[in-house]
Amino acid sequence: MVIQIVGLGLIGGSFCKAIRRSTDHTVLGMDISTKTVQQALREGAIHAEGTAATLKTADLVIVCLYPEQTISFLLEHREDFRKGGIVCDACGVKTAVVDAVSGSLDRSGVRFVGCHPMAGRELSGFGASKADLYDGASFILTPIAETDPDAIAFLEEFARSIGFGQTVTASPTQHDRIIAATSQLAHVVSNAYIKSPTLREQAGFSAGSYLDLTRVAKLSEEMWTSLFLLNKDPLLFEIDTIIENLKQYRDAIAAGDADTLRNILREGRELKEADLQTNR
């Protein structure tokens, strides 16, 4: 079949390379930068350039742009997709995207499914993309009541065929609440952590724990500003929750209250141990 990837950054580029590696599908690559398209062609990541006109030839279109651009692209090109064709996105927030485009695409006869490939790197752009980025990762689908069941089944099989380890189905709301806790909060906390002035004088002291806590502080502020603002309420809940929890440790330490401190640390250890049993 013919697959058109829109946006050849880290996510889109990795889709192209994974599809080329694992399947015989024809891959068309569309990007605002001619240079990037040329590079993708040279590296054999795509068979040919994709354009607005070639969208009609694609059995599957995967839009890999930032959330706002994903929404405008889908709405702008809603009549350019093949009738009955399958279109999905790859944004890290789902309610905002699914709510904005589902009705229009539906009326245009396009089978749209909100998706989120759970993988990333601290790097971005086509140069950072790789064929194995998704190997073993989760491919999340966020269908709504109107979503075509065949399109869901098709995408689940497609995801596994290019290396994803599992597919997970959740409602857009459930996805956004959970992603606020597992991914967005991690980026906020990591970015806040690195701001301690004490860290400027710590050469030779850097422990593994500190490197872990600040790894994702190196983020794209453009992308994450957009993701955070499109997922306000769930993320605010998570930030407020961790602030409240941090205050408990703070107060126990300030009071020299060993019993309380030991108890709240034990609670955290036990939750992490339970979590390791579920998630490893």
Place this chain on the structure above:
Amino acid sequence: MVIQIVGLGLIGGSFCKAIRRSTDHTVLGMDISTKTVQQALREGAIHAEGTAATLKTADLVIVCLYPEQTISFLLEHREDFRKGGIVCDACGVKTAVVDAVSGSLDRSGVRFVGCHPMAGRELSGFGASKADLYDGASFILTPIAETDPDAIAFLEEFARSIGFGQTVTASPTQHDRIIAATSQLAHVVSNAYIKSPTLREQAGFSAGSYLDLTRVAKLSEEMWTSLFLLNKDPLLFEIDTIIENLKQYRDAIAAGDADTLRNILREGRELKEADLQTNR
């Protein structure tokens, strides 16, 4: 020479194994648990059991107990060490230990140096100890004005001889301020992070960022309660700082203020990038 290790847990056991692996020194192991001493003997991690009586035979004694026990052991046995012998500890807080024992040990003719081997695991006990735990790690020394320079030089050479990658000298106060930011805060934040109720429903969503952020949530609440309370002020400063910083993200998100949010995220990214240049 003869080296006596006091406390055969993760830290002490790893010292025994690293010394046995890399040197010809005689290693005596002292532990409150006879079982652990037997195991260390069986595994060849020590040559013989160490006792209060053998302390006098040791050129170097490394005390690897929790902070309170380290202080009581050093004070209780101050007349049992060899006059002119070198004694160091391995605690994660230094001002509390160095202040409590330096004068007494000095008057007893013992050359004491506060030390902190910067390595650890999420596991504890002799069973978790390993010969390569310190390979490439930092060995931190926290001498004071009265500390014998020869003892410092001796320990620096010793640390390198058993695999440490570098030695760092800092005042006890400087050590404690920095360790609050690089290690203690990481454990508090990680332990607080795992308490989000949303994480209980996240099977299949767990991203790398979340696993990094919560790795050290699995901690020994006994040990960390002690370390936190012995380093109150520096740690409170760090917790208050990250709470203040988190509130900035919170407020920008609540206000939908993309410019401010982008700016504070960029600041964090730039600090992390500068940090990577210094610490990797």
